[in-house]
Amino acid sequence: MLDIKRIGVITSGGDCGGLNAVIKGIAREAYYSGIESVAIPHGYAGLYNLVKLDEVVLLNAERVSRIEASLAGSEAGHSRVRISKIEDPNKYDRIKDGLKKFKIDALIISGGDDTGSVVIDLISQGIPCVHVPKTMDLDLQSYSVGGDSAINRIAVFTRDLKTTGMSHNRILVIEVFGRYVGHTAFRGGIGAEADCILIPEIPVDFDIVYEHMKTTFFARIERSDVRAGTYITVVAEGIKTANGELLYDETSPVDAFGHRKLAGAGRYVRQQLERRLRSDPEVKDFMQRTGMFAQGVYEIPEVREIVPSHLVRSGHSSAFDVNFGYKAGAAAVFLLKEGKIGNTVVNIDGHTIYYQPTAEVIKRREVDLTEVSIFESLGTCFGRKPQKFEYDLAEIKGHIERHL
Numbered sequence: 001m002l003d004i005k006r007i008g009v010i011t012s013g014g015d016c017g018g019l020n021a022v023i024k025g026i027a028r029e030a031y032y033s034g035i036e037s038v039a040i041p042h043g044y045a046g047l048y049n050l051v052k053l054d055e056v057v058l059l060n061a062e063r064v065s066r067i068e069a070s071l072a073g074s075e076a077g078h079s080r081v082r083i084s085k086i087e088d089p090n091k092y093d094r095i096k097d098g099l100k101k102f103k104i105d106a107l108i109i110s111g112g113d114d115t116g117s118v119v120i121d122l123i124s125q126g127i128p129c130v131h132v133p134k135t136m137d138l139d140l141q142s143y144s145v146g147g148d149s150a151i152n153r154i155a156v157f158t159r160d161l162k163t164t165g166m167s168h169n170r171i172l173v174i175e176v177f178g179r180y181v182g183h184t185a186f187r188g189g190i191g192a193e194a195d196c197i198l199i200p201e202i203p204v205d206f207d208i209v210y211e212h213m214k215t216t217f218f219a220r221i222e223r224s225d226v227r228a229g230t231y232i233t234v235v236a237e238g239i240k241t242a243n244g245e246l247l248y249d250e251t252s253p254v255d256a257f258g259h260r261k262l263a264g265a266g267r268y269v270r271q272q273l274e275r276r277l278r279s280d281p282e283v284k285d286f287m288q289r290t291g292m293f294a295q296g297v298y299e300i301p302e303v304r305e306i307v308p309s310h311l312v313r314s315g316h317s318s319a320f321d322v323n324f325g326y327k328a329g330a331a332a333v334f335l336l337k338e339g340k341i342g343n344t345v346v347n348i349d350g351h352t353i354y355y356q357p358t359a360e361v362i363k364r365r366e367v368d369l370t371e372v373s374i375f376e377s378l379g380t381c382f383g384r385k386p387q388k389f390e391y392d393l394a395e396i397k398g399h400i401e402r403h404l
């Protein structure tokens with residue numbers, strides 16, 4: 001067992017749901033184990049500048065009771081700073097001086113793949129750390145706090161947008177965060193019964209999307225007694241163009257982890273659909289049949305893109321993330337006490353704490369396309385020729401497998 005008297009708590013990378021529960025889980029478990037915990041502000045920027053602080057916030061019972069676990073974001077604050085890139089040859093010594101100044105023996109750091117890579121870096125410099133998985137992108141090997149909250153918010157926004165889509169008979173394209181993978185677009189889209197979901201894992205064939213849209217949307221409006229209908233596409237920000245390129249915000253700089261701000265996926269999808277609507281001779285007929293056609297003003301259905309952006313990771317955390325966050329925070333304290341440095345909490349199930357080396361957990365996990373095919377078989381378009389879901393007879397099992 002490690003003799004730890006004080007833990008520093010860091011949250012890093014993009015904020016999201018469930019992080020305040022992680023902080024509370026750490027603080028409360030530490031307290032019951034006779035260990036103090038303190039919040040290091042502003043993620044890794046704060047760790048680097050710790051030595052300059054006059055005091056750190058002690059996460060005692062009174063302070064922790066003022067943190068609302070159901071609020072998204074983090075009471076400890078965030079930054080996207082990669083320690084190894086700081087232009088200061090003495091940066092690691094400076095960090096150690098800060099830790100010494102506040103008698104911090106070890107760190108619990110909550111973050112995603114970029115944050116995890118810094119955890120590994122800090123450990124190589126002799127700073128003991130345990131990692132709690134956090135990212136709304138869900139691209140780690142284990143479940144990460146924040147994913148469920150983001151999925152639920154995407155589902156709610158998407159579902160709510162149907163009322164305006166229906167009122168105007170618009171085709172809506174909702175672009176959502178998720179970086180280079182499509183987990184949140186996929187799950188959130190299914191949660192809202194989106195008609196089409198486009199994810200980076202599947203190269204998009206826009207002719208297929210257009211045909212699906214036309215069949216679904218046109219029929220929906222023609223079936224309706226008030227001639228009302230919408231067509232909803234949820235698109236992950238990380239989809240690639242026909243040339244295989246990611247869509248960036250051209251004005252954004254490359255950050256310390258090599259990322260540029262993704263932007264434009266929704267616009268790209270809108271343009272692809274508009275182009276096909278304009279050149280399709282059947283569209284004018286449809287507009288006339290349904291009483292919408294107005295020469296020179298309203299000749300094709302409108303396509304709008306909507307970008308909820310940071311809203312998908314703001315506001316409130318889902319109950320699941322509060323549950324997971326509390327448990328993962330407590331589990332991180334157990335791992336630290338047991339000297340399981342350099343590991344990431346995976347879960348607590350029964351009396352067992354599951355963990356994995358951080359270097360393994362941060363390897364990118366993509367959407368499972370077999371699972372996608374279940375929903376394709378049920379009618380959702382994923383921008384490719386639908387693949388039929390085939391089950392394996394030999395794999396139909398009678399036992400219960402636990403899932404998070």
Ligand code: F6P
Pocket residue numbers: 014080112135136137177178179237261262313
């Ligand atoms: O990694 C989490 C995430 O929300 C991504 O989905 C998104 O691309 C990115 O962060 C946005 O980062 P920032 O808040 O720094 O603009």
